[in-house]
Structure formats: C-alpha cells, structure tokens
Amino acid sequence: MIRINKELVDYFKDLKTSNTVDCIHKEVFYPGDFLIHQHKKGNTIFIIERGIAKCFVNEDNGRDFIQEFVGEGEILGEIEVFTDTLSFSNVQAITEITAFKVYKSDFYKLLDEHHALNQIVIRAIAVKLRNTAMRASQQQLHPIDYNLKKFMALIANQQLNVSKQDIADYLGITIRSLNRALKNNTENNL
Numbered sequence: 001m002i003r004i005n006k007e008l009v010d011y012f013k014d015l016k017t018s019n020t021v022d023c024i025h026k027e028v029f030y031p032g033d034f035l036i037h038q039h040k041k042g043n044t045i046f047i048i049e050r051g052i053a054k055c056f057v058n059e060d061n062g063r064d065f066i067q068e069f070v071g072e073g074e075i076l077g078e079i080e081v082f083t084d085t086l087s088f089s090n091v092q093a094i095t096e097i098t099a100f101k102v103y104k105s106d107f108y109k110l111l112d113e114h115h116a117l118n119q120i121v122i123r124a125i126a127v128k129l130r131n132t133a134m135r136a137s138q139q140q141l142h143p144i145d146y147n148l149k150k151f152m153a154l155i156a157n158q159q160l161n162v163s164k165q166d167i168a169d170y171l172g173i174t175i176r177s178l179n180r181a182l183k184n185n186t187e188n189n190l
C-alpha cells in the first residue's frame with residue numbers, strides 16, 4: 001500500500017510559498033535513483049511532494065525486503081536524524097519524484113519555530129509505527145495467498161505498475177512462491 005501524508009506536504013508547500021524560510025530545497029529524482037542509502041549517513045530529511053518510492057532493507061543474505069511504498073507527503077530520513085544513527089533502509093524512486101529537502105540543523109530549527117509542525121511530525125511517526133506494526137502482524141499471521149490478494153486489491157486503484165520482484169520483496173517471498181500464489185489465486189478465483 002502506498003502511504004501518503006497530506007497535512008505534512010501541505011505544511012511544507014505553504015512554508016515554501018510563504019517565502020519566510022529559505023532552508024527548504026527542492027530536488028528531483030528519476031526512477032531507480034536512491035534518495036537514501038542503507039548504512040549511510042545522510043544528514044537530511046525529505047518530504048515527497050510528488051511521486052512514489054520504496055523503502056527496503058537489503059539483508060545479509062542478499063535478499064531485499066520492502067517495508068513500505070511511500071508517496072506524497074511521506075517524511076524520509078527522520079529516523080536517522082532523530083536517533084543519530086545510520087539509515088536502516090534504502091529509499092529508491094519508483095516513479096519520478098520531486099521532494100522537499102531540509103538539512104538536519106535546519107529541520108531542528110523549523111521544529112523549534114513551528115509548534116504546529118512538531119505535532120504533524122509526531123503524528124506522522126506515530127502513524128508509521130502503527131502501520132508498520134499492523135503490517136508485521138498481518139504478514140506473520142496470514143497465509144501468502146491472503147496477503148497477496150490483499151496487496152493486489154490495495155494497489156489496484158493506485159495506478160502503479162509494481163514489478164513481480166517488488167511484490168515478492170514486499171511479501172518477503174521468492175518469485176517462485178509468488179508465482180505459485182498467483183496461480184492458486186487464479187485457480188480459486190480469488
């Protein structure tokens with residue numbers, strides 16, 4: 001499912017057009033470009049203005065796991081900025097993306113000066129935690145066929161072409177298992 005956050009993107013659009021701050025930069029990414037690299041220090045946060053990216057972890061065994069598809073208004077890089085650690089995952093553009101980029105020190109300054117932004121960011125992180133926890137339990141407790149069916153239904157109305165590899169990486173299964181599940185679902189008319 002593609003996560004979005006309208007209130008966050010609207011807040012940044014308003015700040016940018018108000019011309020009261022000069023620390024919000026715009027950056028364009030093309031499909032395949034990385035916004036954030038796993039295990040690297042980035043020192044910036046991004047807010048997606050337009051476009052879709054995938055957040056994924058590359059495991060020691062070489063396999064990728066997609067944690068989430070993120071779209072308009074999603075904040076990226078905030079974990080690294082708030083915890084002063086290296087990024088725990090990659091963020092890669094799937095479509096062309098325009099994003100607001102703010103350096104860490106400027107982001108802290110914005111949070112100091114804009115009470116409303118604090119609340120929006122706290123809410124965004126709480127929603128991420130909730131979504132991530134719910135997805136984890138759903139994935140653990142349901143069979144592959146059920147999770148695949150749910151995922152296909154979620155992306156059906158989002159006009160996004162997700163590759164077979166990305167679907168498999170989102171469900172944490174191999175392409176072979178995905179093909180088997182697709183066949184099962186077709187045979188059972190799911």
Ligand SMILES: Nc1ncnc2c1ncn2[C@@H]1O[C@@H]2COP(=O)(O)O[C@H]2[C@H]1O
Pocket residue numbers: 036055067068070075076077078079080081086087088089090091128132
């Ligand atoms: N499950 C998730 N939901 C939303 N965003 C995520 C998820 N996992 C990783 N990310 C984003 O990917 C970013 C990678 O860099 P950070 O660790 O700084 O911060 C991470 C989050 O912004």
